[in-house]
Amino acid sequence: MPADTPPTSKDVAAAAGVSQSTVSMVLSGKWPGRVSARTAQKVRDTAERLGYRPNPAARNLRLGRTRTIMLVVPTITAPFFASVYIGAARVAAEHGFSLVVFTWPLELDMPFDGPQEAIDGMLASSMAEASLSGMRRPVPLVMLDSDPDGGAPTVNFDIEGAMEDLTGHLFSLGHRRIGHLAADIDVWTFQCRAAALEARVPDVVTERAAISITDGFEAAMRLLSRADRPTALICDDDTLAVGAHKAARALGLDVPGDVAITGFDDVVLAEALEITTVRLPAERLGAQAMLGLLDLLNGRTPPRPVLPAELVIRRSTSPSAALTTGSGPVGQPG
Amino acid sequence: MPADTPPTSKDVAAAAGVSQSTVSMVLSGKWPGRVSARTAQKVRDTAERLGYRPNPAARNLRLGRTRTIMLVVPTITAPFFASVYIGAARVAAEHGFSLVVFTWPLELDMPFDGPQEAIDGMLASSMAEASLSGMRRPVPLVMLDSDPDGGAPTVNFDIEGAMEDLTGHLFSLGHRRIGHLAADIDVWTFQCRAAALEARVPDVVTERAAISITDGFEAAMRLLSRADRPTALICDDDTLAVGAHKAARALGLDVPGDVAITGFDDVVLAEALEITTVRLPAERLGAQAMLGLLDLLNGRTPPRPVLPAELVIRRSTSPSAALTTGSGPVGQPG
DNA sequence: CTGAAAGCGCTTACAG
DNA sequence: CTGAAAGCGCTTACAG
Numbered sequence: 001m002p003a004d005t006p007p008t009s010k011d012v013a014a015a016a017g018v019s020q021s022t023v024s025m026v027l028s029g030k031w032p033g034r035v036s037a038r039t040a041q042k043v044r045d046t047a048e049r050l051g052y053r054p055n056p057a058a059r060n061l062r063l064g065r066t067r068t069i070m071l072v073v074p075t076i077t078a079p080f081f082a083s084v085y086i087g088a089a090r091v092a093a094e095h096g097f098s099l100v101v102f103t104w105p106l107e108l109d110m111p112f113d114g115p116q117e118a119i120d121g122m123l124a125s126s127m128a129e130a131s132l133s134g135m136r137r138p139v140p141l142v143m144l145d146s147d148p149d150g151g152a153p154t155v156n157f158d159i160e161g162a163m164e165d166l167t168g169h170l171f172s173l174g175h176r177r178i179g180h181l182a183a184d185i186d187v188w189t190f191q192c193r194a195a196a197l198e199a200r201v202p203d204v205v206t207e208r209a210a211i212s213i214t215d216g217f218e219a220a221m222r223l224l225s226r227a228d229r230p231t232a233l234i235c236d237d238d239t240l241a242v243g244a245h246k247a248a249r250a251l252g253l254d255v256p257g258d259v260a261i262t263g264f265d266d267v268v269l270a271e272a273l274e275i276t277t278v279r280l281p282a283e284r285l286g287a288q289a290m291l292g293l294l295d296l297l298n299g300r301t302p303p304r305p306v307l308p309a310e311l312v313i314r315r316s317t318s319p320s321a322a323l324t325t326g327s328g329p330v331g332q333p334g
Numbered sequence: 335m336p337a338d339t340p341p342t343s344k345d346v347a348a349a350a351g352v353s354q355s356t357v358s359m360v361l362s363g364k365w366p367g368r369v370s371a372r373t374a375q376k377v378r379d380t381a382e383r384l385g386y387r388p389n390p391a392a393r394n395l396r397l398g399r400t401r402t403i404m405l406v407v408p409t410i411t412a413p414f415f416a417s418v419y420i421g422a423a424r425v426a427a428e429h430g431f432s433l434v435v436f437t438w439p440l441e442l443d444m445p446f447d448g449p450q451e452a453i454d455g456m457l458a459s460s461m462a463e464a465s466l467s468g469m470r471r472p473v474p475l476v477m478l479d480s481d482p483d484g485g486a487p488t489v490n491f492d493i494e495g496a497m498e499d500l501t502g503h504l505f506s507l508g509h510r511r512i513g514h515l516a517a518d519i520d521v522w523t524f525q526c527r528a529a530a531l532e533a534r535v536p537d538v539v540t541e542r543a544a545i546s547i548t549d550g551f552e553a554a555m556r557l558l559s560r561a562d563r564p565t566a567l568i569c570d571d572d573t574l575a576v577g578a579h580k581a582a583r584a585l586g587l588d589v590p591g592d593v594a595i596t597g598f599d600d601v602v603l604a605e606a607l608e609i610t611t612v613r614l615p616a617e618r619l620g621a622q623a624m625l626g627l628l629d630l631l632n633g634r635t636p637p638r639p640v641l642p643a644e645l646v647i648r649r650s651t652s653p654s655a656a657l658t659t660g661s662g663p664v665g666q667p668g
Numbered sequence: 669c670t671g672a673a674a675g676c677g678c679t680t681a682c683a684g
Numbered sequence: 685c686t687g688a689a690a691g692c693g694c695t696t697a698c699a700g
């Protein structure tokens with residue numbers, strides 16, 4: 001065996017004095033009943049001694065599968081998607097799969113023409129299923145935080161229920177003029193927030209912003225400069241809520257005295273600024289989606305879970321600072 | 335060609351009426367001078383029509399390389415490492431490589447026994463080179479934000495220079511009693527901060543904390559409860575700085591009036607809370623490291639760049655609120 | 669209980 | 685200018 005090239009199963013076979021097929025049988029764990037225990041032990045020892053690792057490319061070629069799953073997310077820099085990754089990667093690892101991330105629309109600004117690596121399945125979060133074109137063939141797919149009517153199995157949050165809780169909370173504090181600081185992205189998850197909110201607050205006033213602190217700031221400035229200034233801002237995302245928070249301060253408005261502010265996600269930023277938010281369990285989302293994909297790969301029909309989203313009440317909607325002009329019941333336990 | 339299996343180069347060859355080798359030549363772009371332009375066009379059209387994509391496993395096996403790089407980071411949920419990934423992935427894509435992330439120590443709590451996928455090279459950030467054991471063979475490696483004396487080429491930040499700027503800034507505001515809120519992780523990047531700080535402030539008082547808001551809060555409480563309370567806290571990381579900020583508020587101390595606070599990284603949290611920090615260009619770090627790895631793969635010796643780290647002065651050390659007891663020059667332009 | 673052989677889908681000398 | 689053939693390192697029928 002040459003020293004500068006990794007050992008192959010052939011090398012192990014030669015060193016152990018057995019055939020290549022025996023090595024393969026033993027190391028894949030399918031040997032009992034077909035190879036003697038003594039031979040098996042000898043093979044394992046030899047493999048260990050030589051530092052043998054099966055060549056993944058050869059195995060993939062032979063088996064026609066890779067035990068690799070691709071996770072497609074709009075961006076990995078957002079903590080939300082990083083958590084989705086963690087959840088999915090954990091479940092994948094528990095089942096001997098590995099997970100690669102593909103960010104798209106990539107900050108690189110390149111078209112998604114399908115994975116260049118060989119994958120057995122795909123998870124895609126918070127995007128339109130139709131945008132995943134260019135696959136060389138249909139790949140088992142689970143969509144996360146996406147339109148449940150898209151064809152692929154989905155894992156979603158109970159946005160309806162969360163919006164019910166959120167508006168109920170604000171109503172109980174006496175809020176009646178509510179503004180919606182909406183994400184300026186045309187995907188299902190945000191359409192869903194808007195629909196659920198408008199169903200409960202028909203006269204909601206809406207401003208749109210790209211998901212960044214500065215854009216959130218400017219859109220919130222517009223909302224808070226209106227003659228009929230909203231007393232509460234429901235933001236589609238914690239980042240927007242931070243921008244709104246800044247805007248309120250810039251206008252000399254007290255939070256929550258003059259204006260209440262809420263977000264979505266519950267990223268660390270919301271915790272740091274004590275912003276009331278709807279906690280979306282991103283890690284669970286990733287884990288559930290991977291479980292569903294494993295179902296799919298095993299020929300089973302995955303469930304389409306809808307994960308509960310918890311309202312986390314913090315200082316930015318503190319009951320103690322509730323509007324005194326409100327007519328609803330005030331101070332119900334959070 | 336069966337309908338439910340992806341087309342192979344054999345299928346393309348048959349459909350185009352040429353040999354498999356001609357297909358390969360044409361699609362790899364090595365055909366000029368060896369295949370007629372007309373044949374080449376025919377092959378390309380046929381491949382397009384059939385939706386042919388080369389099988390990566392077969393190509394990898396044949397070529398013995400994968401054009402895949404693995405990035406090893408302690409965690410992907412920290413925005414810093416997400417940015418490192420973005421920078422490295424961009425350069426990788428520009429050179430036809432793909433980048434897979436491996437988080438380690440994984441939240442999964444599993445040992446790093448080398449990548450299960452086949453990789454051509456590795457980037458590892460903010461960890462000890464020695465901890466990367468278990469590789470089946472030496473893999474081309476570039477270390478990021480790590481000990482430059484570890485053997486592998488490195489890409490680092492100018493922590494020394496940053497600490498010079500930072501302490502200079504605090505001195506100029508009149509600060510003399512300085513506390514160090516240090517990350518409780520024994521890796522080079524934090525040892526480096528401590529050494530650089532102690533060289534400039536020999537009587538610095540240090541408390542350690544795990545990198546989280548709550549742990550930072552508690553360690554800061556200890557620092558700020560001392561009889562000789564520091565007038566400035568240098569935190570190893572923005573997250574710790576946020577904890578320190580909370581602690582100051584909890585103790586009724588004004589920031590920066592009673593205590594100045596600084597961080598490292600310049601994540602969005604620092605911007606939102608207006609915390610003075612040392613901006614570490616994470617994306618550039620990732621990009622430079624990937625360029626170095628490409629050098630390595632091409633047999634060249636990569637440079638070992640040291641990236642400048644910029645002091646970003648914000649409200650948490652605002653000159654206008656500088657200590658009035660200070661003896662140094664106050665209010666130098668930021 | 670063990671081995672010889674086929675074949676996964678590529679790329680690249682080699683032959684013509 | 686084009687094709688037939690070898691071989692990358694596996695796994696799995698198949699034969700004994």
